[in-house]
Amino acid sequence: MQSINILIVGVGGQGTLLTSRVLGNLAGGLGYDVKVSEVHGMAQRGGSVVTHVRFGDRVYSPLVEVGKADVLLSFEKMEALRWLHFLKEEGMLIVNDQSINPMSVVTGAAEYPDDILDRLKKSTAGVTIINALDIAKGLGNIRVTNSVLLGVLAKNMDIEYEEWKGALSRTVPPRTVEINLKAFDAGYNIEV
């Protein structure tokens, strides 16, 4: 099998790392060769973050190359645009409809583009935009925004539902399994 390349992007603190680990455990559990590349250290303090997940029969580089991502999963709108050039022309784009202003925007030195969703919609055929933060808020825990997004991704990929739930349960802290599964289902069953 040709390797599947997934890029997960967002802002430090949003939970992209945990999501990439769920995907890693999912692919590993299915018997694929898998590599996950993470960001630690300074960038975690509210900076732009990216994790790479690759799996298939044999994976060499842990990094997804520019123009080679099958999936771009973005936790924040502008980050989707920042990493868009990593996506294949026909790739799948899933975007959380949430904006977080970087400091340059906060101080007025730069402007947050107001046409991001339009630009994203034009970029590739397979664009899904959802407000996962609101769904997570509805479930009473904004920390599970990432599992809502994972559910949306699961719906769009050719891997059994039960496998996803198993990987999610194995990866998140035991006391948060229930709420994360609930969030995952909310994302999985969403109508877009």
Add this chain to the structure above:
Amino acid sequence: MELMLGNKAVARGAYESGVRVATAYPGTPSTEITEFIAKYDEIYTEWSPNEKIAMEVAIGASFAGGRAMVSMKHVGLNVAADPLFTVSYTGVNGGLVIVVADDPGMHSSQNEQDSRYYARSAHIPMLEPADSQESKDYIKLAFELSEKYDTPVMVRLTTRISHSQSMVSVAESLPVRIREYTKNPQKNVMMPAMARARHVFVEQRMKDLSEDSSKFDINEIEMGDKQVGIIASGIVYQYAKEAFPGASFLKLGMVHPLPKDLILDFASRVNTLYVLEELEPIIEEQIKSWGIRVIGKELFSVQGEYTPNMIEQAIKATFIDTRPPEILPNRPPVLCPGCPHRAVFHTLKRLRLTATGDIGCYTLGALSPLEGLDTCVCMGASIGMAHGFEKVRGKDFAKKMVGIIGDSTFIHSGIGGLIDIVYNKGMSTVLILDNSITAMTGHQDNPSTGRTIKGEEAPVLDLVTLVKAVGINNIHVIDPFDLEVSRKVLKMELEREEPSVIIFKRPCALLDKSRSHPLRIVPERCTDCGLCLRIGCPAIQRLDEGMIIDDSLCNGCGLCERICRFNAMERVDI
């Protein structure tokens, strides 16, 4: 098989090798190695005050007969370089492995130095794994080589190895074995007469290793298309394999000393030979010195990380057409909401001070809008540099400048600078930003936190007593959120023609359990003046509908409330 972070695999390798002692000072991307080792009850593990001490503890443990491992980031090896060069001469008793994590591309570092130079100049063998499985296996091999060849062995990681996960098969651990200790001054006391004899041993050892390394199976030829032959190690091997899966490869697991016979053999079997190595042309220059034609840095940069596309484009001399990146506002990391450092930088900005800075979360205070630092060079530099500034620009200038350092960094290597200022009659005002944790690397304990890496209680280093003992007479401990006192004390100590230390004490916002109610902005009272935006808090945003505080980010530190002139903030009930 288990999906495992490279750093965790290194820790597992230490466990499976029967390591007795593991030491480190935290530093991205190496930190998690020692955090994972600490989970093994069998292994004594410590955060040392700095990398030099970590190295010395490990050397002592090795001499005493136990297997020992010390881990650090590349710049940490500079701090530990003094013992490194001489432990090469003494060799070991129990195996000694030095793990160093380089950071090409500077994801979280102030330079991108290449640690392989250390292995060459200290005459120490160095292994370089290319994934998590090898990270584990090479640690085990490193201990075997260390004891067999009587040498410390370095294992070089890079960010993409340390912080990538890949599949690992685990094995049982060796029992911890302690070798006999016998007094042996000829080997362990390095003074001129003994060291001269040991230098002879070192040269012979490296010659033996160089000859033997062509037979080590971690150095491996994979013949494919003979048109292109690629020599690579570590993560670059993976990139090259991704770009040219059908080419011929010589994968080097040992990057010092090089397996000369194997390289000569490989060179004779391929048409065009390339050496791919991030950072310095270390392998390339050695091969060229043997009279072999090889292509390297004429095609590839000495800066930053490589990618498969970059390698393919350079070797094929083609252009891979991809979408260009969008031009967008940057998103650098920022001080967290509620961070006590923010209050200090706000005060400094109001007083318009020059500040020599240091390494830690507070380095982020250099960025807009706080712009509170003038310099950042290395761990501990802020204090000595403040003294240097004073000696050039005089007392009047010193009255408008401070040195800024964190608690962990002060203990690491700041204290010597303070001794210097007292001894050589400086008058610098030094600010210790004491958040009682090593925060930037992910909250590691240090001598001032009262806990060890194993979570046991420990004596708390009293910074006030320490600073007093150095000879500082003017010492203050202040809550940075008390802006009025901060300003008053700073002004007083800056004016004083004696050295002073002001300790700004407040726990890291991420660990502060006393989080209070978040704040909100009352629209009727807010005049939209924007003053609260100047403290650079990510929770405060100006939207079309006016100023707001994001209650999911705000932790109620109250700094904005203190600076607002219109009393526009109020506490939200929760």
